[in-house]
Amino acid sequence: MKYYENLAEMYVGDDVSPDFYAWVFPKCDHVAVGTGTVCSKQNIKQFQRAIRNRVKPKIHGGEIIKVEAHPIPEHPRPTRVRGRVALVGDAAGYVTKCSGEGIYFAAKSGRMCGEAIVRASENGEKMIVEADLRREYLRKWDDEYLCTFKFLDILQRVFYGSNGGREALVELCGKEYVQRMTFESYLYKKLAKGNPLEDVKMAMDTMGSLIRCNIVGREMMDSFDKTMTLRM
Ligand SMILES: Cc1cc2nc3c(=O)[nH]c(=O)nc-3n(C[C@H](O)[C@H](O)[C@H](O)COP(=O)(O)OP(=O)(O)OC[C@H]3O[C@@H](n4cnc5c(N)ncnc54)[C@H](O)[C@@H]3O)c2cc1C
Structure with missing residues (x-):
């Protein structure tokens, strides 16, 4: 507890999470040692053990008071x-x-x-x-x-569902209009009002990026399959 009195830490690496990060931060009278994952939920216990191992020297002598895991509540509940x-x-x-x-x-x-x-x-x-x-x-x-x-x-x-989709997003985020709309939406916590012409262009760019990236993804898989077949 003393070590983390004024300190929070973030850890990355496949041992603690394949797609997110692990953390240690102080709470009122204890520290929270945790990790998150979306793509590998079934292995959460293994990641929890790994982050505890990583910070072992810093929490030495500490007692585990609670072990828990929860989904991030990303849907407004039907009954509120x-x-x-x-x-x-x-x-x-x-x-x-x-x-x-x-x-x-x-x-x-x-x-x-x-x-x-x-x-x-x-x-x-x-x-x-x-x-x-x-x-x-x-x-x-x-x-x-x-x-x-x-x-x-x-x-x-x-x-976010596939590598092709993620690559399409990266491509789209290179555009100044997309960056401005994203920034304003984050800042004001509401979908930013855009320019109708630019919106149509953005929709077409989106389709273009998705098609391109999925095709690139498929081509890569095809050539990978061919290489494997040749090797066998
Ligand atoms: C790893 C991680 C990273 C995150 N990063 C971000 C980020 O960068 N930006 C962002 O905006 N959000 C982030 N979030 C989400 C954010 O932390 C939560 O959405 C936010 O804290 C929710 O606030 P809350 O007050 O609803 O709940 P909480 O912050 O969970 O507060 C609830 C409180 O109630 C207490 N409590 C529970 N049961 C009882 C009980 N029976 N009696 C008395 N007290 C009780 C709990 O101890 C807790 O202190 C992150 C979440 C996680 C897990």
Whole structure:
């Protein structure tokens, strides 16, 4: 604990995660030693052991108080309000696809829900019911952010599912317009309003990149298959 009092660490490498990173950071009276993966969930225990091994000298003498693993809550949950209970932040599933960003949406949803309760209860003068939370919190949150979450979900499915898709994304991100739209969307946490002409061009570039990269991927696999056949 002493070593990590004012320190957080990030570790990379196939032993601790094939597609993400591992971490150590201090919490109130203990340290969190963890790792993440999307493509190799079944091996999570092995990665947890590996990160503990890597930091062994620094946590020497420490006691393991809890071992746990959770999926990142990247889908707004179908039920976020029931009775007089409302979920916000990770509990509501407010981590975006693609960026894994959840801090802003946790703080924002907490605030929106708190303000909704104050409004609906007329500053604490009357008891609220489920319909108040739905109207004053859920509907407002969905109006503001659900589209962004859905768009990022589609983006992740298209671009993050294969090497071809990832290469297409890298190619697209070389374009100044794509960079500006991405930057503004990240900054303001909403899909940036674009220029219709540029949007059409971006859609065509996207198709072009996807077709090109998938073809390149297929060609590479074909030539790999041929080489293997020749060798055998
Ligand atoms: C490895 C990793 C990297 C991340 N990187 C980023 C990033 O770069 N940017 C970003 O925006 N987001 C990131 N996130 C996501 C972000 O951390 C979360 O979305 C955000 O912290 C959610 O905030 P929250 O308040 O909803 O939940 P939490 O931060 O999980 O807070 C919930 C709190 O409730 C406490 N608690 C739980 N049960 C009880 C109980 N029964 N009684 C009392 N207390 C309880 C927990 O101890 C915890 O302190 C990352 C997440 C992970 C795992």
